[in-house]
Amino acid sequence: MTTPVRAGDSQDRWIAAALAAGVLVRLWQYLGNPSLWIDELAVARNVLERPVSSLVATPLDFGQVAPPGFLLAVKAVVGLFGNGEYALRLVPLLGALLALPLFLALARRVVPTSAVPLTLWLFALAPPLFRRGADIHPYSTDVTVAIALAILALRWLAQPDLRRGLALGLAAAVAVWFSGSALLVMAGILPALALGARGTDRRAALRSLIPGGLLAGVSMLGAFLVARASLTPEVRSFMHAYWYPWFVPWDVGQAIRWTLQQLPDPLRREYGLPFAAAAAYTVLPLLGWLRLWRRNRAVALVIGSPVVVTLAAAAAQQYPFAHRLVVFLLPFLLLGLGEAIDGLGSAAARWQQHARGVVVGILMLPAFGALVILRPVRRLEEARPVWEHIAAAREPGEPVYVYFTGWLAAGYYAPRAGVPERDVHYGRCHAGEPAGYLAELGALAGSGRVWLFFTHALTPDRVAILGYLDSTATRLDSLVIPAQPRRTEPRARAYRYDLNGRAPRPGVMPGRARPSVCEGPGPHLPVDSALGSWGRR
Numbered sequence: 374m375t376t377p378v379r380a381g382d383s384q385d386r387w388i389a390a391a392l393a394a395g396v397l398v399r400l401w402q403y404l405g406n407p408s409l410w411i412d413e414l415a416v417a418r419n420v421l422e423r424p425v426s427s428l429v430a431t432p433l434d435f436g437q438v439a440p441p442g443f444l445l446a447v448k449a450v451v452g453l454f455g456n457g458e459y460a461l462r463l464v465p466l467l468g469a470l471l472a473l474p475l476f477l478a479l480a481r482r483v484v485p486t487s488a489v490p491l492t493l494w495l496f497a498l499a500p501p502l503f504r505r506g507a508d509i510h511p512y513s514t515d516v517t518v519a520i521a522l523a524i525l526a527l528r529w530l531a532q533p534d535l536r537r538g539l540a541l542g543l544a545a546a547v548a549v550w551f552s553g554s555a556l557l558v559m560a561g562i563l564p565a566l567a568l569g570a571r572g573t574d575r576r577a578a579l580r581s582l583i584p585g586g587l588l589a590g591v592s593m594l595g596a597f598l599v600a601r602a603s604l605t606p607e608v609r610s611f612m613h614a615y616w617y618p619w620f621v622p623w624d625v626g627q628a629i630r631w632t633l634q635q636l637p638d639p640l641r642r643e644y645g646l647p648f649a650a651a652a653a654y655t656v657l658p659l660l661g662w663l664r665l666w667r668r669n670r671a672v673a674l675v676i677g678s679p680v681v682v683t684l685a686a687a688a689a690q691q692y693p694f695a696h697r698l699v700v701f702l703l704p705f706l707l708l709g710l711g712e713a714i715d716g717l718g719s720a721a722a723r724w725q726q727h728a729r730g731v732v733v734g735i736l737m738l739p740a741f742g743a744l745v746i747l748r749p750v751r752r753l754e755e756a757r758p759v760w761e762h763i764a765a766a767r768e769p770g771e772p773v774y775v776y777f778t779g780w781l782a783a784g785y786y787a788p789r790a791g792v793p794e795r796d797v798h799y800g801r802c803h804a805g806e807p808a809g810y811l812a813e814l815g816a817l818a819g820s821g822r823v824w825l826f827f828t829h830a831l832t833p834d835r836v837a838i839l840g841y842l843d844s845t846a847t848r849l850d851s852l853v854i855p856a857q858p859r860r861t862e863p864r865a866r867a868y869r870y871d872l873n874g875r876a877p878r879p880g881v882m883p884g885r886a887r888p889s890v891c892e893g894p895g896p897h898l899p900v901d902s903a904l905g906s907w908g909r910r
Contacts, residue, residue: 387490388477395473395497398749403466403507405750406458408757408865411829412437413461413509414781420447420509421456432603435781436611441599442551443511462507468514469506473497475520476704482527483665483672484712487719491733492711495740499707500747501643501700507751511552515701518552519679523704526562526675533570533578542585546592553600554701556593557686561678563589569671619695621688628688635694642696643703644743654739658709664716665709676705747858754828754864755854756782760790762852763824763867770796771869772817773824776810776835777802782828782865802891807837811877814842818872822849827866839868845878847871 409417415435419428428448429441446464454460473496480492496502505512525541548555563586570578604612613620619635622628641651666673680702686692714736721728756779763773773792775783777800787797798817803809817823825842827835842848850869856862 384486384490388493391490391493391497392473392477394494395503396470398498398503398744399466399469399506401749402503402751403459403462405507405752407507407750407752408755409458409461409509409782409785410753410864411778411781414785416509417456417461417785418781420444420451420461432605432608436608438553438600438603438608438612439511440549440551440553440596442547443514446551447509461509465508465510465513466506468511468517469502472502472513472517472520472704475517475524479520479524479527479704480708480711482524482531483676483708485715488711488715491714491737492707495707495711495737496704498740498744499703500645500743501697501703503749504747504751505697505700510697512697512700515552515554516704518548518555519558519701520704522548522555522558522562523675523679526566527672529566529582530569530671530675533581535581535584538582538585539588540585541582542588545585545589549589549593549596552701553596556597556600557683557692558679558701559589559593561680561682562675565671565674565678569674571671613690616693616695616698619687619693619698620690621684621694623688639694639696639699640706643700644739645746646739646743650739654706654710657713657736658706661709661712661714661716664712676708680705750857752854752857754782754856756786756828756865757790758854759826759828759852759865759867760786760792763826764790764792766850766869767792767824768822770820771822771824772820773797773826774814774817775799776825776827776830776838778829778831779826783826804831804834804891807834807841810834810838811841814838814872815877818875818877820872821874822869822871825866825868825870827868828864830866832862835866841877842868842870845875846873 415437416433416439418435419433419437425445425448428444433439443464447461450463451460454463476496477489477493480489480496484492502513502516505516522541522545525537525544529537529541545555545559549559563582566582567579570582619638622631637648637651637655640646640654641648644651644654646654662673662677665676683692683699683702684694687694692698714733717736718729718733721732760783767773773783773787773796775797780799783797783799788794798813800810800813814823814825825838847870848868849871850867852867853863854865856864
C-alpha cells in the first residue's frame with residue numbers, strides 16, 4: 374500500500390532543495406575565485422596595508438567607504454588565513470550563507486505557508502545575492518543584517534515585551550557598526566513598530582520598546598556621525614556626482630519621470646532583466662504588500678518601511694537608490710513578490726484547478742531566466758591570469774607598462790605572478806590625450822620589447838594607443854580575457870610589442886583632453902609613475 378505524500382512533506386522538500394541550491398550557487402561563485410576587480414582591490418589595499426587604528430579612525434583611501442565593523446572582520450580573517458582572494462572574501466560569503474536560513478525564518482513570519490517555498494527559491498537563486506557574496510564589500514552582510522533586524526522586529530510585534538524590545542535595540546546598536554544600510558532599515562522599522570503596535574494595552578507595548586529604541590537611536594546617531602566623518606569633502610562631492618542619476622529629483626515632473634525610468638533600474642542592472650521585466654518585478658511587490666496590508670497591517674509596515682525610508686533618503690539627496698547600493702532591500706522586495714505571485718496563483722486556481730502552477734511558473738520565469746543569464750562565475754576584470762601569462766612569457770628585464778586604471782590590479786597581482794616590481798612601470802592619467810601615454814612608453818623604447826597591461830581602461834585611450842603601436846611597431850603577443858557573463862567589452866588585456874628601439878612620436882596623436890577624469894578620489898586616481906601619491910606601506 375502506497376503512503377500518500379502530505380502537503381507539508383512536499384513543502385519541506387521544496388524548502389530543503391531551495392536552501393541547497395542557494396548554498397550551491399554561493400559556493401560556486403566563491404570557489405570560482407574570480408580576480409579582484411578595481412573597487413575590491415581598493416578596499417583590499419586599505420585592509421591589507423592599514424593598521425587597525427587607521428582602518429577605522431580615518432577616511433579610507435581611494436574614495437572607499439565601508440562600516441568599521443565589516444573592515445575589522447575582514448582584517449581579522451586576513452590575519453588568520455592570509456591575504457589571498459579567498460580570505461578577503463570569506464566574510465561576505467559567510468554573510469550570504471547565513472542569509473539563507475534567516476530569510477526562511479522571515480518568510481515564514483510574513484507570507485502565507487503556500488508562498489514560503491517559492492519566495493525562498495526567489496531569494497536563493499537571486500543573482501545579486503550570490504554575486505555579492507563573493508565581493509569584498511558589505512553588500513551581502515547588509516542583506517543578512519536587514520533580515521535579522523526584521524525578524525527581531527516581527528518577534529516584538531508578535532509579543533511586545535521589554536526583553537524582545539531590548540533584543541531588537543541591542544542588535545540594532547551593534548548592527549549599525551557593521552552595516553551602513555542598517556541605519557536606513559532601523560529608521561524605517563522603529564516608526565513602523567510604533568505605528569503597528571496593537572493590543573489591549575498599546576501604551577505598555579510601546580513602553581517596552583522605548584529602552585531598546587533609545588539604545589538603538591544613540592548607537593545609530595554615533596554610527597551616522599562616524600560615517601559622515603569618514604567622508605572627506607572630496608569623496609562626498611565625488612560620490613554625489615557619480616551617483617547623481619539615482620537621487621530622486623525635487624521637481625514633481627522630473628520625479629515622476631525618474632520613478633518610471635529609474636525605479637526599475639536596480640532590478641534591471643542586478644538581474645540583467647529587460648526593462649519591461651524589471652518594471653513588472655518592481656510593480657508586483659507593491660501588489661504583494663497591498664495583499665499583506667489587508668491581512669496584517671503591522672507586518673506590512675515593517676516589511677515596507679525600509680524601502681520607503683530609502684526612497685525618502687534618495688529624495689533628500691542623502692542616499693542613492695542605485696543598483697548595488699540597494700541590494701539590502703531585496704529581501705523585502707522578494708517577500709512582496711512572493712506574496713503577489715502566491716495571490717495571483719490562488720486567484721487563478723479559483724478559476725481553474727491547475728492554473729495556479731502555470732501562473733506561478735510564468736511569474737517566476739524572469740527570476741530563473743536571470744540565473745541562466747547571470748550564472749556563476751561572475752568575472753569582471755580577470756587580471757590574475759593576465760599577469761600569470763605575462764610572467765610566463767616575458768624575458769627577464771622586459772618592462773611592463775601599466776595603463777593608469779590598472780595600477781591597483783598590477784600592485785596586487787604582479788608580485789604574486791612573479792613579475793619583479795622594478796620591471797613594472799605605472800603610467801599617469803592622460804585621459805583623452807593619448808600622446809601622454811606614448812611619451813611614457815617612449816622612455817621604455819630602449820628596452821626593445823615592452824608589455825602593456827590594461828584593465829578598467831577608457832576605451833578611446835586604449836584604442837588610440839594600440840592603433841598607433843600596431844602601425845609603427847611589431848605586435849608579438851596578446852591576451853584578452855572578456856568579462857563574464859553578458860559583457861561584450863573585454864576588461865583585462867596584455868600586449869607585447871617590439872618597439873625596434875624607436876620611441877613613439879606622440880606629437881602625431883590626435884586627442885581631446887578630459888581633465889575631469891584625472892581628478893577625484895576614485896580607486897584609479899591619483900597615481901604617478903612611482904605611486905608616490907600613496908607610497909608603498
